[in-house]
Amino acid sequence: MRRATSDPKPMRYLLIGLVFAFITVFLIFPVVVIMLEALRNGLGFYWESLSATHSLTAIRLTLLVALAVVPMNTLFGISAAWAVTHFQFRGKALLISLIEIPLWVSPVVGGLVFALIFGKLGWLGGWLETHQIQILFAYPGIVLGTAFVTFPFVARGLIPLMQSQGSAEEEAALTLGANSWQLFWRVTFPKIKWGVLYGMILCNARAMGEFGAVSVVAGSIQDRITIPLQIEQYYLGLDQGLPRAFALASILLFLSLVTLAIKVGLEWRRLAPNIVRPH
Amino acid sequence: MNAVATEVKRAETLVSMDSVARPSRFLRPWRRKHILPGFYLTLGFTIFYLSAIVLIPLLALLLKTVTPNADYPDFLKVVRHVWDVATDVRSLDSYRLSFGLSFAAALLNGFFGFIAAWTLVRYSFPGKKIVDALVDLPFAMPTSVAGLALTQIFSTHGGYIGQYLFEWFGWRVSYTPWGILVALTFIGFPFVVRTLQPVMAGLAAEAEEAAACLGANRWQTFWRVILPAVRPALLTGVMLAFGRAVGEYGSIVFISGNMPYLTEITPHLIIMKLEEYDYIGAAGLGLVMLLMSFFIVAGVNLIQYFAAWRRRMA
Numbered sequence: 001m002r003r004a005t006s007d008p009k010p011m012r013y014l015l016i017g018l019v020f021a022f023i024t025v026f027l028i029f030p031v032v033v034i035m036l037e038a039l040r041n042g043l044g045f046y047w048e049s050l051s052a053t054h055s056l057t058a059i060r061l062t063l064l065v066a067l068a069v070v071p072m073n074t075l076f077g078i079s080a081a082w083a084v085t086h087f088q089f090r091g092k093a094l095l096i097s098l099i100e101i102p103l104w105v106s107p108v109v110g111g112l113v114f115a116l117i118f119g120k121l122g123w124l125g126g127w128l129e130t131h132q133i134q135i136l137f138a139y140p141g142i143v144l145g146t147a148f149v150t151f152p153f154v155a156r157g158l159i160p161l162m163q164s165q166g167s168a169e170e171e172a173a174l175t176l177g178a179n180s181w182q183l184f185w186r187v188t189f190p191k192i193k194w195g196v197l198y199g200m201i202l203c204n205a206r207a208m209g210e211f212g213a214v215s216v217v218a219g220s221i222q223d224r225i226t227i228p229l230q231i232e233q234y235y236l237g238l239d240q241g242l243p244r245a246f247a248l249a250s251i252l253l254f255l256s257l258v259t260l261a262i263k264v265g266l267e268w269r270r271l272a273p274n275i276v277r278p279h
Numbered sequence: 280m281n282a283v284a285t286e287v288k289r290a291e292t293l294v295s296m297d298s299v300a301r302p303s304r305f306l307r308p309w310r311r312k313h314i315l316p317g318f319y320l321t322l323g324f325t326i327f328y329l330s331a332i333v334l335i336p337l338l339a340l341l342l343k344t345v346t347p348n349a350d351y352p353d354f355l356k357v358v359r360h361v362w363d364v365a366t367d368v369r370s371l372d373s374y375r376l377s378f379g380l381s382f383a384a385a386l387l388n389g390f391f392g393f394i395a396a397w398t399l400v401r402y403s404f405p406g407k408k409i410v411d412a413l414v415d416l417p418f419a420m421p422t423s424v425a426g427l428a429l430t431q432i433f434s435t436h437g438g439y440i441g442q443y444l445f446e447w448f449g450w451r452v453s454y455t456p457w458g459i460l461v462a463l464t465f466i467g468f469p470f471v472v473r474t475l476q477p478v479m480a481g482l483a484a485e486a487e488e489a490a491a492c493l494g495a496n497r498w499q500t501f502w503r504v505i506l507p508a509v510r511p512a513l514l515t516g517v518m519l520a521f522g523r524a525v526g527e528y529g530s531i532v533f534i535s536g537n538m539p540y541l542t543e544i545t546p547h548l549i550i551m552k553l554e555e556y557d558y559i560g561a562a563g564l565g566l567v568m569l570l571m572s573f574f575i576v577a578g579v580n581l582i583q584y585f586a587a588w589r590r591r592m593a
Contacts (some may be wrong), residue, residue: 005403006486007497016404019395025440026465027416030428033439037431042549076328083321089310095325101333104572106526108546109565112553113336116343121558123339147332170315180316202419207423211529216550228423228529235427246431249424256419263419264412 012252034253037246049247057223058230059251064139065226066207069146073203074196077154082188085162096159102151109150111216114141137219142226145213150206154199157272161195162188194271198263205259209252227252310400317575340569343562348481351559361563364552370564373545378571380456381524384463392471399472400479418469422529429453429462430534454536459544462530474516478509512588515579522575526568 007015039046049055080099084092102110117123120137128135135141173187187194211228218225220233227248234245266272281424310318344361351357364370398404399411417425433441433452444450452458482505490500528546535542545568 005484005491011497012402014404015394015398018391019398019410020406022391022395023410023413026461026468027413028437029432030420030425030465031416033428033432034424035437037542072328076325079321080325082317083325084429086315087310087318087322089322091309095329097323098329098334101337104420104526104576105337106528106546106568106572108526108528109340109568112549112561112565113340116558116562117336119340119553119558121348121556144332148336151332167313167315174314174316183316203381205419205421211421211423211532212526212546215528215532216553219374228421231423231427234450242431244429249427252421256416256421256424258531260412260415260419260559263415 019092028072028139030144031257034246034249037243040246041240041243045243046247048252049244050251052244054233055209055244055248058225058227058248061071061139061142061224062208062226065142065146066204068120069150069207070200070204072147073150074154074200077156077158077199078157078192078196080154084159086167096162099152099155102148103156105179107149107210107212108117108216111213113148114217125202136217137221137224141205141217142214145217146207146210149210150203153206154196154256157202158192158195161192161272165191194266198266199271201259201262205256208255283321287574309503317420336459337569340565341564343558344566348559357559358558364557364560364563365567369539369543370567372540373548376459376542377525377545380459381463381521381527384460384467384524385517385521387460387464388467388471388520389513392468392516392520393475393513395468396475396479398474400476414472415469417466422466422527423533425465426462426530426533429465429520429530430458433458433461433534453534454538454542456535458532458534458536458540459542462534463524463527466527466530469522470519470523471513471516474512474519475509478512507572511582514582518575518579518582522572522579525571525575 080095083095115122115136118128118141119125120129120136122136135144169187169191170183172246173183178186208226209228210226214226215229215232218229220229222233225233231245231248231252234241234248237244263272345354345357347353347357351360395410395414399407399414430453432439433444435441435445435451435453436451441452444452450457452461486504486508487500490504491497495503526546528544531544532547535544535545535547537543545564549561549564549568552558554563
């Protein structure tokens with residue numbers, strides 16, 4: 001006999017079937033298609049597409065951007081989580097809401113704000129031009145746009161984690177005579193290191209894959225664009241562009257699968273809370 | 280004797296006043312003293328970095344919509360231009376497309392996300408853990424990669440699904456609004472599932488058992504007992520998916536074809552304005568998108584507020 005709280009068998013099979021159909025079309029299919037299309041012209045062409053000058057410069061720039069953005073946002077995340085979870089002050093709720101703004105704002109607006117400041121007709125455009133400083137359509141602009149979009153990733157994971165841990169152990173260390181440095185590295189950091197790692201990988205995946213914000217601040221100048229923009233350039237190009245676009249996309253796909261694996265691994269071991277989950 | 284009684288009364292009044300006699304919230308110190316170090320350092324850095332990366336840039340956008348430049352030399356002309364751009368036919372068409380399709384995609388996500396969360400929480404089946412892990416894929420996968428793959432899958436020329444949809448039914452998906460709907464559904468999927476999962480897992484089995492004992496069939500139990508309990512979470516998830524979809528750009532640019540009036544979304548129009556060096560127009564459209572995000576955030580908070588209010592009343 002069926003329990004009162006379970007569904008009839010046909011219903012269960014129907015719903016499970018629907019979920020598998022949805023997951024297959026929307027999630028598994030894209031992954032398989034990227035791999036198939038990337039290797040369509042053979043391994044030789046695949047390797048040649050990845051080692052083409054445009055691909056290599058895009059890969060290099062993407063790595064350099066992530067190398068700047070991830071540490072910046074990690075430092076911010078730890079510092080914001082420390083201030084918010086260990087102290088009571090007025091305006092704390094407002095501060096937490098402000099930190100989340102970039103999650104709600106379109107990435108294109110995230111790039112637009114920097115274009116309006118550093119662009120030719122922007123607030124600082126004239127001054128930058130007379131001093132020959134290039135920010136928009138160059139490395140600093142891409143870093144700023146990417147930092148905006150990935151801004152809350154580390155903080156959002158750490159705040160609930162540190163809130164659940166409380167301040168008792170830190171206070172105990174302090175009464176035992178630890179200084180601030182020892183307090184952080186010996187007491188707090190070991191407790192939050194997986195949470196920090198979790199935030200850093202998500203931040204890194206988004207930083208390397210960001211398209212909207214970067215396409216505003218980087219424009220489409222060849223050899224000064226990141227992997228996602230180079231994928232678009234290949235896609236729009238005529239000369240065997242599509243297979244090249246897929247070859248380059250396969251790198252980001254690989255990155256996202258690794259990210260997903262680490263993320264899920266940390267969540268299943270309960271080392272980090274899922275941050276897609278709001279509130 | 281009388282003096283003692285007066286004294287006791289005075290003490291009682293003082294004790295009872297203790298909670299009332301605290302200074303008003305504006306006279307209280309702005310932070311409670313705490314022994315842990317690093318308050319000013321961490322809060323200072325947090326506020327500095329927040330201002331540099333988020334607040335000042337957003338302020339620069341707001342100011343741009345009211346500041347005269349060479350083309351629009353006075354305040355009224357600037358505001359007029361912002362209004363003209365924001366209510367231009369091409370802009371209105373782009374809002375209709377962005378918001379309409381985002382809404383449709385959010386509803387689709389609400390439906391499929393509900394089913395996915397339900398099966399993941401309630402049933403056991405082979406491959407469940409893999410499905411649970413895959414739900415986050417749109418969150419980890421760069422939007423441009425997803426856009427490229429979906430464009431290829433739904434293309435009428437040799438697309439893995441698209442060519443059959445076209446041959447059998449005459450449907451075109453890539454380079455039409457349907458393609459945008461597909462991409463927006465892809466990117467919004469995790470939000471509904473991940474919002475619903477913890478709430479569904481926390482549902483009390485007793486309520487369902489009681490409903491069954493009182494003679495409700497499974498369908499009635501679902502509509503009258505389960506759905507009301509998860510409705511706030513479902514609405515929140517749908518709103519989050521909607522908010523994410525409204526701002527989406529990376530995947531749409533590949534699959535939509537970006538034809539003005541037909542398949543052009545608002546973020547694409549912003550980029551067009553920037554390329555024409557119409558900074559004020561671009562800022563105006565950015566302001567429209569910011570306002571929309573603000574309403575969505577407010578909507579989510581309202582849902583949460585009412586849910587909490589109903590819990591207190593119950």
